[in-house]
Amino acid sequence: MYLFINSVYLSFEFCNFVRSTYFFIKTSLSLYLHPQKFLFTHFEHRIIMKIMKFGGTSVGKPERMHQVAQLITKTDEPKIVVLSALSGTTNALVGISDYLAARNKVEAKTSIDKLEAHYRDFVLLLASTEEARAKANAIVTEHFEFLNIILLISFSDALNKDILAQGELLSTKLFSVFLEEQGIAHELLPALDFMTIDEYEEPQLPNIREKLTAILSEHKSTKLFVTQGYICRNAKGEVDNLKRGGSDYTASLVAAAIKATVCEIWTDIDGMHNNDPRIVDKTLPIKQISFDEAAELAYFGAKILHPTCIWPAQLTNVPVKLLNTMQPEAEGTVITQEAGSVGVKAVAAKDGIIAIKIKSSRMLLAYGFLRKIFEVFEKYRTSIDMITTSEVAVSVTIDSNLHLEEIVKELELYGTVEVDTNQTIVSIVGNEISKTEHILQRLFESIAEIPVRMVSYGGSPHNVSLLVNSEFKIKTLQLLNKGLFGL
Numbered sequence: 001m002y003l004f005i006n007s008v009y010l011s012f013e014f015c016n017f018v019r020s021t022y023f024f025i026k027t028s029l030s031l032y033l034h035p036q037k038f039l040f041t042h043f044e045h046r047i048i049m050k051i052m053k054f055g056g057t058s059v060g061k062p063e064r065m066h067q068v069a070q071l072i073t074k075t076d077e078p079k080i081v082v083l084s085a086l087s088g089t090t091n092a093l094v095g096i097s098d099y100l101a102a103r104n105k106v107e108a109k110t111s112i113d114k115l116e117a118h119y120r121d122f123v124l125l126l127a128s129t130e131e132a133r134a135k136a137n138a139i140v141t142e143h144f145e146f147l148n149i150i151l152l153i154s155f156s157d158a159l160n161k162d163i164l165a166q167g168e169l170l171s172t173k174l175f176s177v178f179l180e181e182q183g184i185a186h187e188l189l190p191a192l193d194f195m196t197i198d199e200y201e202e203p204q205l206p207n208i209r210e211k212l213t214a215i216l217s218e219h220k221s222t223k224l225f226v227t228q229g230y231i232c233r234n235a236k237g238e239v240d241n242l243k244r245g246g247s248d249y250t251a252s253l254v255a256a257a258i259k260a261t262v263c264e265i266w267t268d269i270d271g272m273h274n275n276d277p278r279i280v281d282k283t284l285p286i287k288q289i290s291f292d293e294a295a296e297l298a299y300f301g302a303k304i305l306h307p308t309c310i311w312p313a314q315l316t317n318v319p320v321k322l323l324n325t326m327q328p329e330a331e332g333t334v335i336t337q338e339a340g341s342v343g344v345k346a347v348a349a350k351d352g353i354i355a356i357k358i359k360s361s362r363m364l365l366a367y368g369f370l371r372k373i374f375e376v377f378e379k380y381r382t383s384i385d386m387i388t389t390s391e392v393a394v395s396v397t398i399d400s401n402l403h404l405e406e407i408v409k410e411l412e413l414y415g416t417v418e419v420d421t422n423q424t425i426v427s428i429v430g431n432e433i434s435k436t437e438h439i440l441q442r443l444f445e446s447i448a449e450i451p452v453r454m455v456s457y458g459g460s461p462h463n464v465s466l467l468v469n470s471e472f473k474i475k476t477l478q479l480l481n482k483g484l485f486g487l
């Protein structure tokens with residue numbers, strides 16, 4: 001862990017309670033906890049193929065799907081297209097699952113019927129020939145029959161995963177029918193044949209590579225493949241998934257597995273911006289950014305890219321491009337190993353943060369105190385985002401309250417514990433930020449009016465993170481936009 005916890009001593013005039021700060025990001029921690037990811041280094045060669053991933057809104061309407069077909073056939077280089085479920089579907093499936101878990105079969109049935117009706121309408125506009133519509137309707141029938149059968153079975157966690165998998169299975173199969181109708185040659189690759197996770201729910205990259213390359217070599221003359229994002233098989237061989245928003249992860253894993261030339265993530269926004277466009281008036285798109293910077297941004301709220309999806313691409317040095325389906329000509333953002341330029345690139349915020357302070361005079365001059373504290377979080381599989389320490393206290397943040405009660409109870413063995421909910425991490429990200437002249441001065445001067453609960457600096461040279469009460473988030477982002485970007 002010492003690799004990722006890198007402390008620097010700082011003393012800001014207005015926040016001199018902070019003696020040292022530690023910071024590490026989830027992706028680094030995950031690499032540390034799952035060293036098998038490092039084992040995947042013996043690549044043979046780069047397969048000349050690109051990955052194109054389209055999210056829920058990009059396939060959410062029949063006309064959008066038609067546009068996706070155009071986008072993927074613009075060039076004839078070999079490619080694997082990864083699709084999410086139609087927008088709204090996974091949420092609906094989660095709802096159905098929840099009803100079933102609560103034994104509310106009536107509501108579950110109503111939701112299933114409503115979703116089915118949505119797909120019947122979708123098919124009508126997706127395909128234009130009777131033959132293709134019949135094929136598409138048969139697919140819809142097959143999957144909704146499955147959901148209706150589930151109504152009769154007693155609910156289990158495995159069944160829940162089966163339900164959640166229906167969205168990506170439907171979107172890819174329907175898309176395949178449309179491609180076929182258009183005479184576009186392609187192969188539908190079942191992700192369940194090659195995407196696997198281990199007993200810790202970590203993707204098995206070497207295994208994915210082996211399976212996927214074997215499948216691809218069976219289709220040497222095929223130039224276009226379509227597969228499902230999000231779904232996979234777990235260690236027990238059951239259907240599972242890569243967690244919500246996991247289609248980006250699939251794309252990145254597939255790209256890494258075959259060492260693709262590029263991994264394109266197509267969404268409905270034109271790349272990453274320097275600040276949250278929903279909150280501040282003026283934002284600028286970021287043209288180029290490094291994996292390290294993107295990892296920090298992705299975790300801290302830049303919703304455009306799922307944070308887990310950075311490491312596979314980074315490990316295999318596959319550039320990731322963030323592109324906009326609604327504006328395909330726009331440059332978007334490219335994420336590469338190199339940073340391009342030095343300095344602050346973006347500001348991002350993450351809500352729903354809980355700060356926990358553990359205060360104990362036993363910490364004074366003691367060793368092993370932090371380990372004990374960390375072990376409590378490890379026991380409850382809760383990852384820590386920010387850490388700041390003083391001589392007699394340590395504050396950490398977490399983004400899940402799943403085991404908060406148990407964690408607090410155990411921490412109380414080591415000192416007085418205080419919990420602040422409703423906090424927001426505001427993260428300032430940029431290549432070698434720490435070397436940028438007067439950066440801290442500019443930063444803190446611009447937010448002088450904001451009460452800051454924690455400051456984390458020095459964990460990586462690419463990031464400064466602040467913890468503020470969520471009520472100050474908007475103001476903080478606006479002030480930083482002015483102070484750091486002059487916007």
Ligand code: ASP
Pocket residue numbers: 055056084085090091167229230243244245246247248
């Ligand atoms: N359909 C899944 C979800 O909504 C995966 C994804 O879209 O990335 O979470």
Ligand code: MG
Pocket residue numbers: 055056245247248
């Ligand atoms: Mg997504």
